[in-house]
Amino acid sequence: MPSLCLAPLRGLTDTTYRTTFANHFPGFDDTIAPFLTTFQGTRVKAAKLADVLPENNSTLPVTPQIISKDADQFIVLATMLHDLGYETVNLNLGCPYPMVANKGRGSGFLPFPDKLEKFLEKIMTSPTKLSIKTRLGRRDPAELNTLMPIFNRFPLTELIIHPRLGVQMYKGQVDLYSFARCLETSSNPVVYNGDITELSSYTSLSERFPTITRWMIGRGALANPFLPGQIKGEILPEDPVAVLHDFHAELFSLYGEKMAGGGHLLGRMKGIWFYLCQHFAAEEKILKKIQKTKNIAAYEQVVHHFFASSPAWSTTR
Numbered sequence: 001m002p003s004l005c006l007a008p009l010r011g012l013t014d015t016t017y018r019t020t021f022a023n024h025f026p027g028f029d030d031t032i033a034p035f036l037t038t039f040q041g042t043r044v045k046a047a048k049l050a051d052v053l054p055e056n057n058s059t060l061p062v063t064p065q066i067i068s069k070d071a072d073q074f075i076v077l078a079t080m081l082h083d084l085g086y087e088t089v090n091l092n093l094g095c096p097y098p099m100v101a102n103k104g105r106g107s108g109f110l111p112f113p114d115k116l117e118k119f120l121e122k123i124m125t126s127p128t129k130l131s132i133k134t135r136l137g138r139r140d141p142a143e144l145n146t147l148m149p150i151f152n153r154f155p156l157t158e159l160i161i162h163p164r165l166g167v168q169m170y171k172g173q174v175d176l177y178s179f180a181r182c183l184e185t186s187s188n189p190v191v192y193n194g195d196i197t198e199l200s201s202y203t204s205l206s207e208r209f210p211t212i213t214r215w216m217i218g219r220g221a222l223a224n225p226f227l228p229g230q231i232k233g234e235i236l237p238e239d240p241v242a243v244l245h246d247f248h249a250e251l252f253s254l255y256g257e258k259m260a261g262g263g264h265l266l267g268r269m270k271g272i273w274f275y276l277c278q279h280f281a282a283e284e285k286i287l288k289k290i291q292k293t294k295n296i297a298a299y300e301q302v303v304h305h306f307f308a309s310s311p312a313w314s315t316t317r
C-alpha cells in the first residue's frame, strides 16, 4: 500500500481544511503544513504557530514546514517546533513565487549551492530531523548535478521532489526524465509530487517509478477529495456529491466561526471552489457564479441552489 501525503497549499490547507478533509475523506496518511517564515529574535506571536499546534492537529499527522535562508533563524523556529513535540521539520526549497524566490528563499535558494550547503550544515544542528521539499532547480534542471550530491551529504527523512523548475511556476509538463535522474542518484528516500490528478495518473506514475512508495498530492485531491481513497482501493460512496456537500457545509461553518469579516470568509470559500468545482460537469458555470458573488448571503444562495440541482460529478474530468 502506498503512503500518501497531502501537500501544503498556503492559503488553503490550513488546520481547519486538513482536519475537515480527513474527517470526510479517507486515504491520506499525513500532511505537511504550509510554510512558516522565520523571524528575528527568539519570541514569536502565538498566532504564527496556531496552525501547527498539536491540539489543532490531532486528526491527521502533520509535519511543519519552514522557509528561510537564515540558518540561525531556522534553528530558533525548529527548536520551538521541537518543543511543541515535532520530531521532523520540512525545509521549503520549492516556492516559485517571485516575492519569495527573488529574495533567495524557496526555489530561489537552489541557484546558490555553496550557500545552501553551508545553510544545511548549520541547520543539521537543530534538535529536529530534516526533510526537504524541492523543485528540479530554479532555471535549469542542470542545477541538479550540483544539488543532488549536496542533499546526499545529509541524512534527510525524505526528499520530496516536484519535478518542475521554479521559473515554470505551475506551467508546462512535469519533467519525469529529470525526476528519474534524481531518483537514481538520491541516497535519501524520495517522494514524488506533482500533477497526480486522477487515479490513472497515479497508476502510470507508479508503473514508471516502481521503487517509489510515497506520494504527495495537492491540487488533484483538492479537486477530487476522493482521490487518495481511490488510490488506496476504497470504493466511492453511493452519493459522492452528498459527501462533498457535507464537507463544504462543515468548512463553511468552521471558517465562518474562525474568520472575522465576511470578506475573508468569501475569499477563502472562492479559493476552495477554484479546485472543488473541477470535477463537476458544470465546472466553469458554477465557478463563474461563485466568483461573482459579493457577499456571504449571495454566496450561500448560489451554493445552495447548486447542490439542490443534483449536479453531475465524476472522478474524471
Ligand SMILES: Cc1cc2nc3c(=O)[nH]c(=O)nc-3n(C[C@H](O)[C@H](O)[C@H](O)COP(=O)(O)O)c2cc1C
Pocket: 007, 008, 009, 010, 011, 033, 034, 035, 065, 092, 094, 095, 133, 162, 193, 194, 195, 196, 216, 217, 218, 219, 220
Ligand atoms: C496555492 C498554492 C500554495 C502552495 N503553498 C505551498 C507551501 O506553502 N509549501 C510548499 O512546499 N508548497 C506549496 N505549494 C506547492 C504544492 O505543495 C505542490 O508542490 C504543488 O501544487 C504540486 O503538487 P500537485 O500537482 O499535487 O498540486 C503550493 C501550491 C499552490 C498551488
